[in-house]
Amino acid sequence: MNFAIQTRDLGRVYKIRGGKKNEPKELAALSNVNLAVHQGELFGLLGPNGAGKTTLIKVLTTLLAPTSGQAWVAGFDVAKEPHKVRPRINMVSGGEASGYGLLTVRENLWMFAQFYGIPSTEANRRIKQLLEVVGLADRLNTKSSDLSTGLRQKMNIVRGFLTDPDVLFLDEPTLGLDVGASREVRRFIRQWIDADRSRTLLLTTHYMVEAEELCDRVAIVNQGRVLACDTPANLRHHLQQDALFRLETTPLNGLKVGAFRVLPGVRQVTHRPQDGFAVLELILEEDAALAGVVSTMTAANISIINLQKREPTLEDVFVDLVGQSMEEVESHEA
Amino acid sequence: MRPETAPPRQQPSATDRLHKNSGWRLFLQTVIARAYPRVVGQQRERSWMFFDVVLPLGSVIAYVCVYKAIGAPDDYVGFVIMGGAMTAFWMNVLWSMSSQLYWEKEQGNLALYIIAPNSMMAILLGMALGGMVATTLRAVAITLLGSLMFQVHYAVASYVQLFTVFILAMTALYGLGMMFASMFLLLSREAWHLSNLAQEPVYLLAGFYFPIRNFPFWVAAASSIIPLTLSLDAMRQLAFPSGAALGFLSVKLEMAILAGLCVIFLVAARLLLTYMEKLAIREGRLTESRR
16 A cells, blocks of 8 residues: 555644743644555645644645654655655645745746756746646736635645646645635645546645545644544544534523533533523433433523534534534633 | 555656756756746846835945045945945845744745755755845945935946956855755744844944944954955955055955855855754654744
8 A cells, every 4th residue: 555644743842931940841843643645645634723733734744854753755864854845745725825926926936946857848837737727817817915815825725736746835825715615725735636547646734624525534633633543534534423413592691511521421511602602512411411401501590592403514624623612722722 | 555665766756757957957946936036026026126126225325424524535426336236145145045934834835845855955046046036136226326326436346356256246145054054944034033133233334335444453344244344344444545555454355265165165064054954853843833
């Protein structure tokens, strides 16, 4: 089996200034990460902001040295053989402002193609071809500083695909894009990987839909650790025996979600206060456990506005593994 | 699954699907591509005509007025204009070379330069060449305007030597810029502060507006580490009738020292770049400001 990416007990610890008595504090951004991504796979890293996804991409793209463990990309050690890794990879980050505003779209892309040794004629041919695919052909001679955020991100995406890398890293590629532009970018990514299975794509996202729709396999990451790794369907399958409910209720009136978590048969509860009402997501061992939740609400004078039983999503898998929704994790981190 | 040894190499590779140059061709492509935005940018951002020609000319005029008021020899006017033209190069090295990698980091370009298979030396060389071409236009404009305004009389002793000194000066100066760029790779906003700090003292030490022979010998000798010091002195000696009499060292010796500085700065830039890149990767400082 050919692995395009492999990591073994990979770790990265940052030293941060400003600890007690100005001693450097340590922050483990990655801990014992073991991953194996097959050649031809579209692999997703799913996790909240600050989970370690970008740090992992930086290590794999030779921008950051691991502090423990090893990682290989296209069969080469990223720490010991970075010069063999680099011709085979490329990377695009969401919201990046790379290139030069004074240059046109074509000139910016041509410049980056030169850094990979692509002859000018071939680079210009590919630029035109790829810009047509992403619907940016009419902006060939527009200065990149005149592009909107969405169009600029499309240009960045083209920059990543232009060099036809063996392994492409996309870090939150649809960050800041509107729904339509995100859909187009996702469609293009899928087409690219399907067109030639000798290519591999690793994508980080904190959008569940993106991971579900695009990825062959997904690793769920939190606090620098890989919590689970499988196909989206298999990850959801673990929750098939559970009963998942979405409840819209009147505001909780100070009642803590912990009051539900201690009830028999309740596995996880997340709470999202909305304008004038509350949303509770419940993972229960069986339908019957709902009775206890309803009783607790009634006792606290909380009314149920809407109750819906539903199929598990990757968000539920995350909640089941971490005990909190991504939104909650991100707000705690903040 | 964990490998006990490194996993097998991936086949086929990107180079099989799409032809990509490597070696000296890639180096050359990178140099040209990185020089391109600097040269083209100048055509598209015409504000340089005011900021980089008119403003420096203002300083030149002020010094010319002082020299005329105190009755300094006529050649001093030429000295000042030549110094004013060379300040454009110093400004370019300071702001568009030394602290450039800091801006590239902020913009997100540095990470893309590093992960590409090109050599970072080629990136620096491209920045230097592009900057040199663009700045030469500014320097020529300052020289022409200043010379016409004040009727400067040139008496070039040797065009070949003058050209050689200029080339040596540019190589050493941009070599110094590449060395600074490597040193500044780890810095955040400190790069900006350091550039600010270095700007004015060099105007004085390099003798932009007066012959450095006016300094005590050891001060002038120490200032010679700045490539513009000796190059300006040599060019003044070669371009003006009284230049030789006011020179610090002989032109040939100054050329030899400049050639030595070229080698020292370029080699130091290469070594520092390799070291700083490794250090930045180890400390995680290539893509973010200091933690």
